[in-house]
Amino acid sequence: MSRNIKLRTKCKIVITPSTPFNFAGTFWKPSHYQSKLVLYNAGFVYHGIRIGREVYGLKISDGSSQNESKVVFEIWSKEKLSDREKKDISAELVWRYDLNADIKGFALIASKDEILTDAYKRWAGMRPSIAYSLYEFLMVTITLQNTTVRRSVQMMDSLLQNYGTCIEYDNVKVYLIWQPTRLNRVTEEDIRLLKVGYRARMIKRISDSFSNKEIDENDLREKSICDVRNEVLALYGVGPQSINYILFEVFKCYGCVNHFSPWEAKIISMLLFGNKDTSAEIILETIERRWGVWKMLAVHYLFEDIFWRRSNDPIPWLDDEIRD
DNA sequence: CATCAGGGCCCTG
């Protein structure tokens, strides 16, 4: 069963991001589905974070003024934080939310690009971001495979119910994905009982890889993106689709994409060409020519923008491609 | 009722 932890001690870290910066675009991604892992409430983003063995609860808000962007991280913990912990948490947040990103080069291109200009105006300064560690995100991408959003959420819920950690702070409850070692003595069959199907083997094998240090996120952060790609792809259950998400969202590779799944290709095809059936190959060639090293970031702006527009007004051709 | 495909990936030939 899941662990329950109440966090009572609170402190605050304020971080000044590089410019240009967009709070909503960076901390809230309309294209991502809702789960018990991240909670959005009245302008605040809540989620847990693990650093080492410790668990913290975050409450994130926009602290920007007229002339300066700031992000406010309120941090709940069991004990009062040491300076060391504050420093480590701060560094981790800068990484996960790409707060030191240098995207001025992209700003220059995007503001003048016919296809990007509207989306860019609305989201100028948005970056790739991730609330999760690499391991945690891998667990998410596994539950995304070959199924509908509804079932992905069901699978994650039952996994969290059994192995996750529930943290309570500031009158909210959110879940954290288990640590890989949590599954050391859990078998593939045990996991299968949670109705995750063939994904049980992937969850088990990837957890083992992390548990016995075959792969380590901090080491990967020091390596070339090419090495990262190869090492993560070698994990059982990671293919061309997941690796794209990972290189962009976890490792902030703005130009990394060499594959689009059919449902994504249809959406991007519509945004670029006004029809649904341009092949993924043509799309990839086109965005390479047009946006080069910024191509995935550019697609991200278009993607989040269209999902955001959809949340205000129905977009029939898009609704057809999205099955909840 | 049965059949089918879904926000991929592995494995086989």
Added chain:
DNA sequence: CAGGGCCCTGAT
């Protein structure tokens, strides 16, 4: 390198 099979679920 193409294509079948995979767990389970809800839609038809």
